[in-house]
Amino acid sequence: MATAKLDKGGRLTLPQDLLGSHHWRAGTAFTIEDRPEGLLLRPLLAPAKPARETAAGHGDGGGRDRALAEAMRDRYARLGH
Structure with missing residues (x-):
């Protein structure tokens, strides 16, 4: 199990x-x-990069x-992760 420590500024550094x-x-x-069991961190989704346009100029x-x-x-x- 990995551990981390808060610094004086309230920052938490995650193990490499x-x-x-x-x-x-x-x-x-x-x-x-x-x-109740503690904090749960989830990364936010990165903004989607625009898809390459097709020859007709359409992309999803x-x-x-x-x-x-x-x-x-x-x-x-839903699974509690």
């Missing part, structure tokens, strides 16, 4: 191996949920990827 395994980088934003803007990510986030929330 956890950051790497979750692909979190500096600037990653999180939601914080207060639960990452809509399918965004919908999948939202569905996965909702499923994990």
Whole structure:
């Protein structure tokens, strides 16, 4: 189990191996949920990058990827993760 320590400024530094395994980088934003057993951190979804336009000028803007990510986030929330 990994541990972390609060500094005087109230900042918590996560262990490097956890950051790497979750692909979190500096600037990653999180939601914080207060639960009876402690705090639950969930990374916010990164804004979808615009999809490349097709020859006809149509692109879905990452809509399918965004919908999948939202569905996965909702499923994990229902499972209590």
